Amino acid sequence: MKRRGIKTVFFCLFIINIKLQSQEVIAKSKIASFPSTEASGILMLDTAPLVKDEYIILPGTKISYGGFARTDVIRVINKWNGSIVWERFIGELINDYYLVGNTIVVITEKNRLFAFKINDGQYSWSYPEKTIPISNNSRRYYIDPRKLKDLKVSLCGFVDNESLFLFDFKNQLIVRLNENGEEIEKVSISNIIKKYKIEDSIESMFLKCLIINENNEKRALISVGKKGTLFSNSQTYIVLFDITTGMELNFYLIPEMVSSIYCFHEKNSLIVRSKNRILLLDFNLNKKNEILLEHTYHEYGYEYMNNERLLLYGLGGIGCYDKKGKLLWDFPKGSKSILANIKNIIDFGALQAVEKPLMCDDLVLVKSDNKIFFLNKDDGNVLKEFVFEQDFPLKRDLYYILFSARCPLIELDKKEKLYGVFLTKIEEYKNNSGLFEETRYNYSDWYYVIKL
Numbered sequence: 001m002k003r004r005g006i007k008t009v010f011f012c013l014f015i016i017n018i019k020l021q022s023q024e025v026i027a028k029s030k031i032a033s034f035p036s037t038e039a040s041g042i043l044m045l046d047t048a049p050l051v052k053d054e055y056i057i058l059p060g061t062k063i064s065y066g067g068f069a070r071t072d073v074i075r076v077i078n079k080w081n082g083s084i085v086w087e088r089f090i091g092e093l094i095n096d097y098y099l100v101g102n103t104i105v106v107i108t109e110k111n112r113l114f115a116f117k118i119n120d121g122q123y124s125w126s127y128p129e130k131t132i133p134i135s136n137n138s139r140r141y142y143i144d145p146r147k148l149k150d151l152k153v154s155l156c157g158f159v160d161n162e163s164l165f166l167f168d169f170k171n172q173l174i175v176r177l178n179e180n181g182e183e184i185e186k187v188s189i190s191n192i193i194k195k196y197k198i199e200d201s202i203e204s205m206f207l208k209c210l211i212i213n214e215n216n217e218k219r220a221l222i223s224v225g226k227k228g229t230l231f232s233n234s235q236t237y238i239v240l241f242d243i244t245t246g247m248e249l250n251f252y253l254i255p256e257m258v259s260s261i262y263c264f265h266e267k268n269s270l271i272v273r274s275k276n277r278i279l280l281l282d283f284n285l286n287k288k289n290e291i292l293l294e295h296t297y298h299e300y301g302y303e304y305m306n307n308e309r310l311l312l313y314g315l316g317g318i319g320c321y322d323k324k325g326k327l328l329w330d331f332p333k334g335s336k337s338i339l340a341n342i343k344n345i346i347d348f349g350a351l352q353a354v355e356k357p358l359m360c361d362d363l364v365l366v367k368s369d370n371k372i373f374f375l376n377k378d379d380g381n382v383l384k385e386f387v388f389e390q391d392f393p394l395k396r397d398l399y400y401i402l403f404s405a406r407c408p409l410i411e412l413d414k415k416e417k418l419y420g421v422f423l424t425k426i427e428e429y430k431n432n433s434g435l436f437e438e439t440r441y442n443y444s445d446w447y448y449v450i451k452l
Contacts, residue, residue: 025388026418026449029082031058031075031405033427033444042422042445044407050099051410054079055118056420057104059097074106076118079412079420082447086121090114091134096156100164101179107157113166115181125181158220160210165220165243174220174243187246195248196224196237210243211263211283218243219283221270225257238272240285252285278310278325291325311364317354318366320380329380331366331373356408365452367409370423372452388423388448400426405445412449421448 031042042049042058050057058075071094075087092108099105103124105115113127123132157166163184164177172190175183192198211219220243228234236258240250256274263270269288272279280289291310309328310321319330331354357375358365363383364375370392374383410420427442 024451026451027081028446028448029077031077031082031084031422031445031447033442035440035442042405042407043403048408048410050097050104051079052099052102052118055085056410057097057099057118059094074104074116074121076104076121077447079410080449082420082449085119088116088121089134098157098159098164100159100177101162103179105164107166113177113181127177127181158210160212160218165210174246185244187244189241189246191246192222192239192241192248196222196239197226198222198224219249221261223258223261227257236274238270238281238285250285252281252287254279276325289323291321291323293321293325294327295319295330311357311359313354313357318357318364320377331375331380331382332368333380353404353406355406358409358411360452365409367421372409372421372450386450386452388421388450392423392425400424400443404443417452419450419452421450422446423448 044059049059056077056079058077059071072092073087073089074094074097076085077083078085090106090108092110092112094106095109097104097106099118100115102118103115104118105113107113112129112131114131114133115124115126116122117124126133157164159165162179166175166177167173167189168175172188172193174187174189176185176187178184211221219240222237222239222241224237224239226235233255234257236254236256238252238254238258238261239248241248254272254274256277258272258274260273261270262273268283270279270281270283270285272281276293276295278291278293279287280291282288293312308323310323312319312321317330317332320328322328353368355367359377362377364377364380366373366375370388372386374385375381376383404424405422407422412418412420423446425444425446427444429440429442430438
């Protein structure tokens with residue numbers, strides 16, 4: 001009897017252990033807290049945060065002011081437990097940030113670069129002039145929305161092989177910097193800027209992807225979008241050039257505004273999205289295929305499932321399309337319907353803000369609010385779901401839907417199936433400072449480490 005009892009206890013413990021190991025919260029930590037008049041900080045619709053070693057680099061807390069969100073702080077957390085390693089307020093709005101070696105480089109709206117050591121946040125260097133950023137963490141940088149049209153277009157760049165390549169609008173150059181902020185080389189692209197009138201373009205110029213072909217020749221892309229008028233249609237030029245000489249190699253003209261370009265090295269393809277059209281180009285800008293989508297409500301990004309299927313996603317849901325653009329399935333069901341989307345916009349309580357899906361073996365993992373859904377990749381049916389906490393969040397409003405902490409699942413350990421996840425909680429508190437008790441809300445960004 002005693003042996004049978006031991007076996008029964010062991011079996012129960014085994015079952016409990018299997019259940020815990022299949023899906024459990026390993027760690028959680030509060031990253032930031034702020035009033036509901038400000039917006040949350042981890043807002044990355046189609047790319048995960050920068051990760052290196054035990055560090056996750058976040059673009060700080062985004063300030064919402066007049067419906068406009070920007071960030072003025074860089075923050076580094078420990079990817080295993082979410083503890084804040086360091087944070088640094090820049091004193092200028094950050095337009096983009098990069099990881100070069102062990103150095104974090106931010107580009108501000110004043111076209112200045114500031115670099116910090118990833119392990120401790122110590123100031124390392126600035127470019128083009130030596131400027132020490134503000135170190136007082138109590139100071140925040142707010143902007144008058146009436147002055148948005150006067151904001152400068154920031155430098156943009158791309159990291160390759162421990163070097164940062166930057167477009168310099170003022171000097172019409174591409175500048176290559178190393179981890180220490182030293183100029184390695186400068187290449188003039190003034191001929192391209194003049195030919196395509198990039199300075200007059202409404203859309204900013206950006207270095208979208210750096211391509212290394214079979215001969216190890218470094219080539220870059222510029223996307224130049226020009227909005228149409230009463231007398232002309234919108235159009236976008238994609239220009240390919242040699243990054244070592246500045247010489248134009250080829251271009252591709254699209255008679256529409258391009259919303260996004262993705263580079264798939266494993267497929268030797270560029271995926272270009274415009275309205276309901278997807279173009280597949282090779283690395284020489286030759287067209288490989290063109291897909292007209294049956295629906296256009298999954299607008300943010302793309303993931304290859306295989307050669308026959310493409311996964312698209314947007315704020316309201318994801319859709320699986322075949323190579324002819326036919327929608328095979330969507331999640332949540334009905335997210336393809338324009339009427340359903342209009343209803344969701346009106347009724348905040350019905351909208352499930354869906355984040356970038358993650359392919360995991362034969363499953364599609366989708367995070368929405370406080371849940372992760374496990375979808376069958378063939379039909380999109382929900383096989384199971386993982387709930388972080390019940391009764392979460394307490395309420396929804398426009399700020400929560402648009403600016404709550406959202407980013408793709410961060411794969412921490414593929415073998416152990418460990419992932420990092422960001423959530424925003426809405427915390428209610430009472431304010432008794434006046435004659436009447438007033439209910440107010442705080443937003444809190446949390447980081448979870450989960451095992452699926």
